[in-house]
Amino acid sequence: MAVHAQRPSSSPPLLELRDAKKRFGGVRALRGANLTISAPGVVHGLIGENGSGKSTLLGILSGQLSLNEGQLLIDGEPVSFRTPAGALERGIAMVSQETALAMHLTVAENIFLGHRAVKRASGIDWAATESRAAGVLERLALEIEPGRLAGELAPDQQQMVEIARALSMDARILILDEPTSSLTDDEVGSLFRAVRGVRAAGVSVVFVSHRLGEMFAIVDELTVLRDGLTAATGPISDFDVDGVIDAMVGSSGARRDLVARDGADRERAPALEVRGLRVAGAAATVDLDVADGEIVGIAGLVGAGRSELLEAIFGVRAIEAGDVRIRGASRGAPTPREAIAAGVGYLPPDRKVQGLVLRRSVRENITMAMTSSAGRLRSPRDPACDVAVATVMERMQIRASSPDVAVATLSGGNQQKVALGKWIAAGSRVLLLDEPTRGVDVNSKADIHELLRAAADDGVALLVSSSDNPELLELCDRILVMFRGSVVASVAAADASEAVLGRYAGGHL
Incomplete structure (x- = not known):
C-alpha cells in the first residue's frame, strides 16, 4: 500500500480544482x-x-x-x-x-x-x-x-x-x-x-x-x-x-439484460481460427475462433494489442509465430492479397488515411476490393461493378447525389459506410472491423450496427475491435478482452457488463 505524504493541518493543499466546468459548443466536457x-x-x-x-x-x-x-x-x-x-x-x-x-x-x-x-x-x-x-x-x-x-x-x-x-x-x-x-x-x-x-x-x-x-x-x-x-x-x-x-x-457492477440475436447460440463451424499468433514486438500469443454468423468483440485499453491483432490477421503487420486459418485452410502469415482472396475484409480505424481514397468516387472506392484480384485494373463501369455499387448504396443507405461524386464530399457517417461497403461488395465472409463507428453520428452508428447484424444473420463471421465498451455490449455475441497483447478473458454477452470488461481490461482477472 502506498504511503501518502502528510501536510500540516494549517497548510492549504498544493493544488485544488474546484467546481470546474468546461463547454465546447453545446457539449459539457466538465x-x-x-x-x-x-x-x-x-x-x-x-x-x-x-x-x-x-x-x-x-x-x-x-x-x-x-x-x-x-x-x-x-x-x-x-x-x-x-x-x-x-x-x-x-x-x-x-x-x-x-x-x-x-x-x-x-x-x-x-x-x-x-x-x-x-x-x-x-x-x-x-x-x-x-x-x-x-x-x-x-x-x-x-x-x-x-x-x-x-x-x-x-x-x-x-x-x-x-x-x-x-x-x-x-x-x-x-x-x-x-x-x-x-x-x-x-x-x-x-x-x-x-x-x-x-x-x-x-x-x-x-x-x-x-x-x-x-x-x-x-x-x-x-x-x-x-x-x-x-x-x-x-x-x-x-x-x-x-x-x-x-x-x-455508475452501475455497481450490475449486468445488462441482453437478448442474444436469433441463432447466436447455435453450434457453428469456425470461419476464422487463430492459433499461437504472436505479433512482431509482442511477447504474448493469441488464440481465438470466430464462427460463421457470429459477432465476436475485442475489448481492451489503448496499447492492449487490439489493432495489432487485426492487422496481423489481415496481413498488414508482420507475425513472428502462429497460424491463421480461414474455413480450415491454413494461411500461415497471410498477405492482404491472400486474405482478400480467402474472403477476408478489413476495416481500419482511420477511414480517411487507411480506409478510403478520398479524391476518388464512391463507385471507385466501393469496387476497389472486388476488383483487387484482376490482372489489370478493371473499370468500375463494368456492368457487374454497376450492379454491386447500386446494391451496396441501397442496402447501406449511402447518401450521395451520385456514385460518381468524390468520397471526400460525403459526411463522416456516409464515408464510413463506403469503407465498409467495399467489403460487402467484395462478398467478404470474414470481416475484421477496427473501431467501426468511430467519428460517426448516432444515426449512422445505428445504421452500421444494423448492417453488421444483418451480415451476421447472413452467415458472415465478424471480429469487432472497439474502445467503446457499450458498443460491444450492444452488438456482440461474446467479447474477448485483451491485456498487454494477450486475450485474458472471453465473456458471453449475457454475462457481460461495463464493470466486468473494465476489470479484465485493467488486468484484474
Whole structure:
C-alpha cells in the first residue's frame, strides 16, 4: 500500500480544482469536477472511462484550456493560465501520452530544448549542457548517456527523458498522461521507480491510467471522473477494485439484460481460427475462433494489442509465430492479397488515411476490393461493378447525389459506410472491423450496427475491435478482452457488463 505524504493541518493543499466546468459548443466536457492534490510529494491518480472528462481536466491544469466556470488554486492562491508556459511558470509540467521528443537530437538537447542550455560567447557550451543534463538524469537514477540520440532509446527511456525535461524546469507538479500505454511490464517497473524517485524529491505527480493495477501499485490518492463530474475521491486506501469500477461506470457492477440475436447460440463451424499468433514486438500469443454468423468483440485499453491483432490477421503487420486459418485452410502469415482472396475484409480505424481514397468516387472506392484480384485494373463501369455499387448504396443507405461524386464530399457517417461497403461488395465472409463507428453520428452508428447484424444473420463471421465498451455490449455475441497483447478473458454477452470488461481490461482477472 502506498504511503501518502502528510501536510500540516494549517497548510492549504498544493493544488485544488474546484467546481470546474468546461463547454465546447453545446457539449459539457466538465460539469463541476473537483480534484485536490493534498501536499508536495504525493502521487495522485486520475481515472475514468473514455469521455469522462480526463483530457479536458488535464488541459486545464496544464494551461492548454481555460475554465468556463470554477477555480484553480495553487498553495491556496487562485491562478489562471492562458498558455502552457503560464502553467510551467507555476511549476506544472505535463508529459503527454504521445512522445514529444525530437528523435534526431541528443538526450541533453531534448532535456534543455528551448531553455537553459549553457551558453558562452561563441554559442552553446555543449560539454556544460551535457553535464547539467547528466545531473538531472542522476536525480532519476537513470543510466542514460546525455549525448545519445533520443531515437535510439527504448520507449520507457524516452518517457524518462521527458520526465527529466520536466524536472529541469523545476516542476512541482508533474502530469503523466497514460505513460504506460505502450510499455512492457519491465518498462513499467522502470517508470514506477522513476515516479517513486520524483515523489521522494517532493514533486507531486498526477498519474493517469486506465489500468487499475497500476493505480493500486503507485498512487497515494485517487480521483474518479464520470460524465464530467468527480464520482469519488480520497486516499487509495479507501478504495478497492470493485469500488473504483462502480464509481467509473455508475452501475455497481450490475449486468445488462441482453437478448442474444436469433441463432447466436447455435453450434457453428469456425470461419476464422487463430492459433499461437504472436505479433512482431509482442511477447504474448493469441488464440481465438470466430464462427460463421457470429459477432465476436475485442475489448481492451489503448496499447492492449487490439489493432495489432487485426492487422496481423489481415496481413498488414508482420507475425513472428502462429497460424491463421480461414474455413480450415491454413494461411500461415497471410498477405492482404491472400486474405482478400480467402474472403477476408478489413476495416481500419482511420477511414480517411487507411480506409478510403478520398479524391476518388464512391463507385471507385466501393469496387476497389472486388476488383483487387484482376490482372489489370478493371473499370468500375463494368456492368457487374454497376450492379454491386447500386446494391451496396441501397442496402447501406449511402447518401450521395451520385456514385460518381468524390468520397471526400460525403459526411463522416456516409464515408464510413463506403469503407465498409467495399467489403460487402467484395462478398467478404470474414470481416475484421477496427473501431467501426468511430467519428460517426448516432444515426449512422445505428445504421452500421444494423448492417453488421444483418451480415451476421447472413452467415458472415465478424471480429469487432472497439474502445467503446457499450458498443460491444450492444452488438456482440461474446467479447474477448485483451491485456498487454494477450486475450485474458472471453465473456458471453449475457454475462457481460461495463464493470466486468473494465476489470479484465485493467488486468484484474
